[in-house]
Amino acid sequence: MLALAFRAGDSLLALAARDIVEVLPRVPLRGLPLAPAAVIGLLPFRGTLTPVVDLTLLVAGRPSARQLGTRIIVVRIGNGSDSRLVGLQAEQVSELIDSERSATGLHLPEHAWLGEHLADQPGLPQLVDPAELLPDALRALFTEQADA
Amino acid sequence: MQRNSQLASRLSLFVGVFLVLFAGFALVAWRTLDQVRVKGVLYDEIILGNDLIADILPPPQYIIESYLLTLQLVEEKDPAEITRLIERGNELRIEYENRQEHWKRTLAKDTMGDLMTVTSSRAALEFYRLRDGEFVSAIRAGDREQARRILEQMRQRYEAHRYAIVEVVALARQRNAKFETQADELIAGQTRTLSLLALGIVLVVVVMAWFARRAAATLSNRVQLVSDIADRVAQGDLTTTVPSTDDRDETGRLLNAINGMNQSLRGLVTRVKQASVELMSTATEFAATSRQQESTVQGFGASTNQIAAAVKQIAATSQELLATMEGLNAVSGQTADLAEQGQSGLSNLDSTMDRLAQAANAMAARLAAIREEAAEITGVVTTISKVADQTNLLSINAAIEAEKAGEQGLGFLVLAREIRRLADQTAVATLDIEQMVKQMQTAVSAGVMEIDRFAEEVRSGVGTVDRVGGQFGQIISQVKTLSERFDTVNHGMRSQSQGARQIGEAMGQLLDGARQTSLSLREFNAATESLRDAVTVLKQEIAKFNLGS
Numbered sequence: 273m274l275a276l277a278f279r280a281g282d283s284l285l286a287l288a289a290r291d292i293v294e295v296l297p298r299v300p301l302r303g304l305p306l307a308p309a310a311v312i313g314l315l316p317f318r319g320t321l322t323p324v325v326d327l328t329l330l331v332a333g334r335p336s337a338r339q340l341g342t343r344i345i346v347v348r349i350g351n352g353s354d355s356r357l358v359g360l361q362a363e364q365v366s367e368l369i370d371s372e373r374s375a376t377g378l379h380l381p382e383h384a385w386l387g388e389h390l391a392d393q394p395g396l397p398q399l400v401d402p403a404e405l406l407p408d409a410l411r412a413l414f415t416e417q418a419d420a
Numbered sequence: 421m422q423r424n425s426q427l428a429s430r431l432s433l434f435v436g437v438f439l440v441l442f443a444g445f446a447l448v449a450w451r452t453l454d455q456v457r458v459k460g461v462l463y464d465e466i467i468l469g470n471d472l473i474a475d476i477l478p479p480p481q482y483i484i485e486s487y488l489l490t491l492q493l494v495e496e497k498d499p500a501e502i503t504r505l506i507e508r509g510n511e512l513r514i515e516y517e518n519r520q521e522h523w524k525r526t527l528a529k530d531t532m533g534d535l536m537t538v539t540s541s542r543a544a545l546e547f548y549r550l551r552d553g554e555f556v557s558a559i560r561a562g563d564r565e566q567a568r569r570i571l572e573q574m575r576q577r578y579e580a581h582r583y584a585i586v587e588v589v590a591l592a593r594q595r596n597a598k599f600e601t602q603a604d605e606l607i608a609g610q611t612r613t614l615s616l617l618a619l620g621i622v623l624v625v626v627v628m629a630w631f632a633r634r635a636a637a638t639l640s641n642r643v644q645l646v647s648d649i650a651d652r653v654a655q656g657d658l659t660t661t662v663p664s665t666d667d668r669d670e671t672g673r674l675l676n677a678i679n680g681m682n683q684s685l686r687g688l689v690t691r692v693k694q695a696s697v698e699l700m701s702t703a704t705e706f707a708a709t710s711r712q713q714e715s716t717v718q719g720f721g722a723s724t725n726q727i728a729a730a731v732k733q734i735a736a737t738s739q740e741l742l743a744t745m746e747g748l749n750a751v752s753g754q755t756a757d758l759a760e761q762g763q764s765g766l767s768n769l770d771s772t773m774d775r776l777a778q779a780a781n782a783m784a785a786r787l788a789a790i791r792e793e794a795a796e797i798t799g800v801v802t803t804i805s806k807v808a809d810q811t812n813l814l815s816i817n818a819a820i821e822a823e824k825a826g827e828q829g830l831g832f833l834v835l836a837r838e839i840r841r842l843a844d845q846t847a848v849a850t851l852d853i854e855q856m857v858k859q860m861q862t863a864v865s866a867g868v869m870e871i872d873r874f875a876e877e878v879r880s881g882v883g884t885v886d887r888v889g890g891q892f893g894q895i896i897s898q899v900k901t902l903s904e905r906f907d908t909v910n911h912g913m914r915s916q917s918q919g920a921r922q923i924g925e926a927m928g929q930l931l932d933g934a935r936q937t938s939l940s941l942r943e944f945n946a947a948t949e950s951l952r953d954a955v956t957v958l959k960q961e962i963a964k965f966n967l968g969s
Contacts, residue, residue, distance in 0.1 A: 274833075289823040295820070297810075343813065
């Protein structure tokens with residue numbers, strides 16, 4: 273399984289390559305002042321406006337560093353007609369890893385988006401499930417926006 | 421006895437009469453004793469002893485023992501005994517001859533002397549001649565008949581000798597009796613004379629006693645009178661008047677003298693009384709004046725003490741100051757020297773500083789060039805890292821696409837991975853370069869700052885050096901003027917110190933004078949006190965005298 277490793281604060285995380293649409297450099301976004309704190313702006317991507325969530329802000333409580341390593345990963349949430357695109361901003365998005373084996377770590381009910389650990393990689397990166405990533409309120413927000 | 425004849429001459433007269441009488445008495449008594457002293461008690465004792473010896477011992481002048489020896493020799497048969505008897509006979513003859521010599525010298529050439537030294541002696545010497553000659557030779561020959569015949573001749577001589585001795589004894593007895601009678605008569609006559617003299621002495625003594633009694637009575641009365649007057653004078657009563665007398669003897673004169681003394685004493689005491697009053701007031705004035713003067717002198721002494729102390733302090737201070745000034749002078753000289761040295765050193769420093777400033781400026785320019793170059797490097801590196809980033813992103817997207825393509829994308833995936841690895845290495849290298857350039861830039865910046873600061877310091881140092889040089893010049897000139905002033909001050913100080921010392925000595929002398937004056941005043945005060953005491957005592961003593969009205 274090919275996965276993209278990155279960091280959100282101190283946590284070493286990973287996303288499966290099949291969930292990723294495209295990796296973009298950090299580009300200027302249209303800000304959303306009244307939106308929840310983790311939603312840092314809108315990204316025009318392939319003809320649609322894609323909301324971008326800062327994972328570092330979500331996990332570590334601080335915005336991502338303004339570095340070249342900080343990139344936006346565009347993922348698809350949901351299946352079929354329900355699916356839609358979300359940008360996830362994270363730090364040190366530069367490493368692709370091949371993992372053969374994954375194992376379940378600690379299960380946190382309130383953070384279901386944190387999945388299994390890649391057991392054969394240094395630092396035991398934890399897989400992020402994009403479908404579970406966003407809180408319900410955010411998801412609803414994105415869905416309605418998409419409907420509109 | 422005249423009234424006005426003096427007592428001493430009267431007594432002398434009495435003593436002279438007594439002495440004359442007593443001398444006469446003594447002369448008579450001495451003569452009597454001289455003439456009759458043989459009849460005294462001691463004389464009788466001596467005579468008794470002589471009589472006893474005369475009765476016991478055979479008399480040498482009466483040769484009866486020699487005669488008896490010859491009788492014994494005629495009958496004696498033992499030759500040893502004969503020899504002893506002959507020797508005894510010789511001894512007796514020598515004894516007789518010695519005594520005969522004595523009597524020849526002593527006795528007068530009268531009848532008794534002739535009998536003793538001529539008649540009896542001739543017979544005795546004949547007897548001894550016969551005995552020592554024919555008789556002894558007959559005895560030794562043993563011819564007793566011849567010896568008896570010679571003994572008969574010797575007996576006739578002995579008889580003649582004995583008759584003469586008997587006559588001498590009779591004559592001596594008669595003479596002794598006559599002398600004793602004379603002595604008795606003499607003693608009786610002298611005893612009468614002595615009795616008369618003793619009677620005269622008793623009479624004189626009686627008369628003397630009578631006159632002495634009279635004179636003593638008169639003397640006693642007068643002396644009693646004088647003694648009473650003297651007692652009263654001693655108790656201070658000078659009012660007594662003594663009846664003057666015409667008597668010219670000692671007591672009369674004594675009375676007159678006492679009278680005169682009494683009067684002059686009265687006058688004297690009166691005058692002394694007045695004088696003592698005046699003396700008392702004078703003494704009081706003296707005491708008051710001297711006390712005042714003493715307090716003044718003491719105050720003067722205290723003031724002088726203070727002044728002396730102050731002057732001493734001034735002298736000490738000025739001397740200290742003098743020493744300090746001398747030290748200061750030396751120091752200022754040294755300071756001037758040092759300042760000159762400093763000035764010459766500073767001019768050297770000045771040129772060095774200038775060179776240093778130039779060097780610093782050159783270094784700053786070079787550092788600026790380095791900084792610019794570093795900035796250019798940074799720009800290139802940034803470009804490289806951007807390219808590397810883009811390459812990395814592209815390879816990631818390519819890999820993701822290949823993964824999604826499945827089996828067909830495998831080869832593409834390997835290619836994408838290689839590209840991504842190169843891009844990563846480039847990024848790491850650019851990161852290193854960037855880091856190095858940053859460090860270089862930091863170091864250059866720090867160096868530039870240091871150089872700037874150094875240059876600034878050098879500039880300010882040059883300014884400071886210039887300023888200090890100017891100050892050194894000022895210091896030198898000031899110190900030079902200061903040195904001259906120091907000399908002046910030094911001179912003044914020295915003269916001041918000397919003056920203070922002179923004042924101190926003068927103060928010391930003044931203090932000594934004041935002390936001596938104070939002592940003298942105290943002594944004077946004491947003397948005045950004792951004078952007052954003495955005057956008081958005098959007044960008390962004089963008050964005892966009663967001068968009457």
